[in-house]
Amino acid sequence: MTIDMGRFHQVFFDEAGEHLAAMEALLLELDVEAPDLEVLHAIFRAAHSIKGGAGTFGFADMAQVTHVLETLLEGLRNQQTAPTVEMIDLLLETGDLLKAQLAAHQEGVDLEDPRVELVCARIEQLSRIDPAADSVTLRRMPPGATAQQWRIEFRPDQLLREPDGDLSALWDALGDLGQTERLAEDSPQLAVWRLTTQMGREAVTETFAFVCDPRLVRIEADPEISVPGIQGETNQGESQDAVAPADKEEDSGFGFFADAPGSERVLDQEHDGFGLFGASPGMDQVAAIAARDQDEAEQGFGFFDSAPGTPDAAMGRDSPPDAEPDPAPARAGTALAPGADSTPKRRAAPESSIRVGVEKVDQLINLVGELVITHAMLAESTSILDPVAHERMFDGLGNLERNSRDLQQAVMSIRMVPISFVFSRFPRVVRDTAAALGKRVTLNLVGEDTELDKGLIERLVDPLNHLVRNSIDHGIETPERRREAGKSEQGEIVLAASHRGGNVVVEVSDDGAGLNRDRLLAKAAERGLVLSENPSDKEVWQLVFAAGFSTAERVTDISGRGVGMDVVRRNIEGMNGRVEIDSQPGRGTRITIRLPLTLAILDGMSVRVGEEVFILPLTVIRESIRPQREQYKTLAGKGQVVQVSDEYLPLVVLHALFRLEEQQTRPEEGIVVIVDTNEGRAALQVAELLAQHQVVIKSLETNYRKVEGISGATIMGDGRVAMILDVDALVRMSRQRA
């Protein structure tokens, strides 16, 4: 059976990426003092899923790293080792390494990185501290060695009528078979023991049969040594080997799986049941044992009952790593896949999302846009008819309009994703940056559910990254200084997102020192930047966005080179957005980013210039006026300006700029639209304002090239194309011409 693996690679890349992100988020969430077992389990599952996928697709390097990682995590979640800050740091670092490896595979190369060895060695060192150190030596035993480790789990209160009395007797009886050890503190709800013995499962079961019903005891091969050659690379082959016999047994196998989930029982044990999943090492072991114990249907049954499916079921919490089917079963074997992967929980709630390529969604958006335009054309051509005589037709058209608008909105909402996709990376960024700078910073996220266009989400990452790092570096003071200023040592950064009047507003605020007006002015003078006399605070803050402008006293590797903020502004403006700064000395700084909801649709005003119609984005329009002749002035070196109240705004004459024929050449016959640009306000002269529209933005570059002063094109109700104006570029062009 040959399967084109390439098809699945992308799925693996996507999912491994998600697992890594989830793992990182969970690690950051983990409280070292009081580790939450569920979180530890979730981290383990994420690592395990990556390992499974990597093994299946032959990415041996990733499988190896995750394998080592898993060993450490296994100790953590079995509470053999207690998490330390050092460990979390190492785990985060390993996550980064895996990301790098993943990125390398995505480009079709193997990552050559000395860190791999280093990180693996350090993890191994850390996992070796655990009390089960002997497992490490045992792991080195050659395959086929006769000694077996059995992991035994049971509920003493269920099995034994007199818990205290018989438990030690049982312990001694097992001691006769080999070496016993307690993996966790015994409690009435759970006892987890490990037995190293040369005897087989039967012997162990028999020992239990003396005191209780052996079916209530879970006995399984300890993952540490049960599978030979587990060192990662062989993962794939091994799981396939193991699957083969299970496959043969398809009939009985299916019998297992049909009953397998055993959801009620498992869920009943939710509170104390974590130990049960302690050894749910995944399907390779499952398969190995299934193959070995073909004749022991009873026990095999019990085994499948809990091990593979349980983590999800018992967790009962929504954990992203498991929301997607593990890529491994896709190939590893048909008989195994349902058992290993379909948890009781998933059965109850079937797959509720699908992965769709963005191009497909865009195509849908295009088509719906066309539908809206077609409707507009129909409406226009029927407008000459008598509404009474053609009542039904007008009714129909009305319905069509409503439906197509609804459809358009529904389709647009497909592209919308919550901003938490961007925000989720910042706990890590803040943690690392603050640690590097010796500052103490907490991060608050507000409005993570705010949705915006996927295209914008991706382009928001870099600017926000810059802003957050800047806030930590320049905004938040050192703990000492904060104490002196009477603030708490812990600085705070708030990342907030919200919808405001058809825009998405993202704010990055800190409670740090704020911007220093005098220093900014001094710096501006030093660099020869021209400012108006007695500039407003807002003008001064805008200086921060000038290229190469940094007021940091020293350059750190995090910021201070002055290349950041102008890039931030350019990126935001590239999304038709705006950035504003607000700052109070000693109180903090707030940077506000305003973005359109989507890149695909724009609210615009159609304006006429000569014979042509252009669209002006509504977000840039301040007001429109019909100035008197005396309001027009020509300033030396600045070209034409319009005086509005007491301000002189540069005049952009659109028909001159675009070389269009214009009947009225006298400016006072036209209309002047005051617009916001990145260089302040400007006056745009047009012939007429026509109407307000919601337009679908189309790229001119698809079939043509970029045109200066034009940000895109759209199709109007009459089917004609109209250009969308880029006011920033227009002002620039106008100044160059002057």
Next chain:
Amino acid sequence: MTDEAQKTAVNGDDDAREYLTFTLGEEEYGIDILNVQEIRGYDTVTRIANSPAFIKGVINMRGVIVPIIDMRLKFNLGEVEYNQFTVVIILNITGRVVGMVVDGVSDVIALKRDQIRPAPEFGAVLDTAYIDGLATLDERMVIMVDIEKLMNSEEMGLVERARAEAG
């Protein structure tokens, strides 16, 4: 290439390809029919600011914004008139859709590779760099144009210099 496979099947000929011929001024040109998406009449265009005169503007073709260039203006071929007989050949050049106004569309011809002879240096309106060769067809001479090369050329100004896709 299923299209090609189909075409050979239809022609029953191994290496014959089909070409669309059109006239520009006095000369007849041929282009590979696989580059032709459709042929349509001339619609009102929306002008593009500050573009050369031969780039007439853009049209909306079922939701796709398509630039229209007038080859007659590009090659200074006398009088240019836009009426109901004006023909636009919509080309698809490696995924980019471009409309080309010509004097008229004449024929679809099938030619074998050996029927196309290398072009000598001659005074056609088109630079020899964009000419694939010459074919003779019942006393008519057809100039075979490498339309992909022509449309991607800097001279046409249809694509960004260096084709920076990122921009």
